[in-house]
Amino acid sequence: MSSIELTPSQKTILTALLNLHREAEDAIKGEDIAAEVDRNPGTIRNQMQSLKALQLVEGVPGPKGGYKPTANAYEALDVQEMDTVAEVGLLHDGEEVEEANVEEISLTSVHHPELCRAEIHLRGSVREFHEGDEVTVGPTPLSKLVVEGVVDGKDDTNHILILKISEMEAPAEQPEH
Structure with a gap:
């Protein structure tokens, strides 16, 4: 497994997602991640696109939707x-x-x-x-x-x-x- 080089920003966001996901055991909304890392939700959405491309995050559609870390997310961090x-x-x-x-x-x-x-x-x-x-x-x-x-x-x-x-x-x- 090659290690993925994450930017500090991606690491911060991914870590926040993992923590929030562990507490909620459910998809996490971008706004919640934004609040956790003190960034605006637009920044989070952009970062999530790159994290999805790296297959570290999956998007969950629907009103209860949001983001979930993939197994690879743990490996990447x-x-x-x-x-x-x-x-x-x-x-x-x-x-x-x-x-x-x-x-x-x-x-x-x-x-x-x-x-x-x-x-x-x-x-x-x-x-x-x-x-x-x-x-x-x-x-x-x-x-x-x-x-x-x-x-x-x-x-x-x-x-x-x-x-x-x-x-x-x-x-x-x-x-x-």
Whole structure:
């Protein structure tokens, strides 16, 4: 799967759509996305055309219509492997973890958006993490993505935490004036 290069604006809008869709479990109106990212609905419609062309979003016609993310949307936002072991912050129950380095964040279970999980690959042990602990990862160097969630499982041998995502955000770049 080749990775799709999204513009910061597309990332912001797609992230907003994924979050709104996870809460509503229904098609999301352009106006709602516009409100979420503080842009005008026309901008959102234009961006949606390009996201549809990339097959990341599908339009749902009708009065209850709007946009839904496709499975590819999760893949496209899938946080790239960190080039360097970047300074990606990791908070464990609100406390910064000094010796943990996040190597990779991958968003899994794409076909069940309501069960959105993230796999966090750490350098260093995951022994101190327990199910139900709150973890915040990010911001990542490129997309400035921040993932918050609760530990849902872990793989000690491979240093992987499985988080049940409660919130994802990629900050919007400053709106053009």
